[in-house]
Amino acid sequence: MRSLRPIFETDKQVKVSHDFKRQILEVLSLARVINNYYYKKKKVQEQIRPQILRQFREELSTIKQNQDWLFAIPSVLEKISEDFISKNDSFRFPDSIILFEVWMNLGITSLYPQVALHFKFPGFLKGEQTRHIFQFIFSTSRGLAFPIQFSPEFYLYSPKFLKYLNPLFKWIYKICHVLNIAIFKLEKHFHSKRHHPGEFESVIISKYNNNIYKVVNTLFHGYFTDAPKTLGQYPSFQEVLEDTMFCYRIGDHAIEVKKDKPHYQTLDVPLINHDLIKKRYEVDFYGYIKNLMAVNKLLTKKIQYYRKKRKELINDLPFFDQIKFWLQISKKLSLPGQHLPPKYAEIEKYHKHKHLIEKLRKLLWLTPLFTHTVHDASRVKESFKFSKKAEQLEGYEYDIESSKPIFFTYISTYEKEEEFEFSDSEVLAALEDLRDTMAKMWLYFKERHFKYALKKLNDVARLSTEGKENKAQIETDIKKLIPIIAIYEVFNRPLSESVYPESIPQTKRFKAYLAKFLTSRYNILGLNLIKFFNKLAYRNWAHLITQKEMNLHQFFRFIFSLDIWKHIPGNVKEYLIENSV
Structure with missing residues (x-):
């Protein structure tokens, strides 16, 4: 069992799988991510360079020609930054890519999951008492570690019949690279984020009645599996953690929980648990979700109540009036904008x-x-996708009314659309209570921690990874910022995405179905292909390591010394090699 150098202030730890295969492939993955990241960064810089130069010329012209120029300078740099972040960053925290870039550039010390955060939520399914979310933070996305195209001689293979196998080797490598190019094109077309700094993966461990614990693992890109897998019966949650370990694969953005066994190699990863998050950051998601579930229960009862009242009123109508009513309803559905007669009000x-x-x-x-x-x-419009007048919300973020809680904003919009007044005081009171509870958490977190993190990121952007003092400062900043960024992600994601995937119908989870299809044991084009390529890569590199008698640090320097990483800046590559000791 190996432990990471304790950067994070916690005495809690969890076990993560750490076999030689993962250790070797992580180095390849890091190199690919850094190389692809700087390639994309260079492309973005080339794309926006003319715009920046033109903007600066306009600003200089404004300054020269106009004495009153202070507020006339356009602010496009912020928009440019947003465009760049959206293409490269999986986190929703503003400018977090700054931190993850300097973090991954630390090189060998940035490998492997660096910290896990534990969030506690109320149970959702039948018999489920508590739901524990474990969120593992990585310095990079751990992109696919396809074998790099080298001849067998490069890996020091030297059997006499090698020349007869050369065509087979070339064919296998060609498949790897053709697939890699195809994936790269798909990534570009669908704006996917296969290689980028910063990544987190989640897994769910739930406590059910009679101390039964079950786990919901994740598939490609963090989609939760449908059926919970039973871990067993345990006296306490701590014993569950002691008896299990967390496993991840290179190239598969997912994580799963397995029973630990003595022969498994594991890595002790620092854990920032629920109690520490609640104490240090004054964030209590558990309490808030309990209130939210109570509101959900109230809304369910109200739906049944109004459905019943409507049905009773329809049944009280004379028979022919009922027929007329349903004819009016069909007319209204077929001709939008039609209103029912006043007698049906x-x-x-x-x-x-x-x-x-x-x-x-x-x-x-x-x-x-x-x-x-x-x-x-500014992001309210995303939540109005099922509104039939969503296209009319252009510029809505500038309306002062839109800064209200999403529920009240939607009520106001619906009232205007349907020309009626929502008058259920019990529902309004429950939503107001929900608003006030969230305000205590979010506004405090935003003022105390979010703004601090934004300021700290500006300082990080000015740091160079060169020098021991700067390296120590970067590690200190990572320790302070990563928990804030992780908590921010929970605030900024829907519960259906981050905690309760069952809260939306299965028919609405197409991407989850796609992930399940790609990870099926019978699908040769999905996870099985990744496993095959990872196995092939591991065997080749393991053979080379054995022949050259290299340790991990020597292998790291060897990989980054290869001339195939054409997009990594020379100073970055030099630093990575020099500090891999």
């Missing part, structure tokens, strides 16, 4: 209340947590 009022509450219940699970209170409205 009471029925329509109950229907609109029911329909609006159904939407509000969806919003509980489909919107980021920070939108449940007063917030920056």
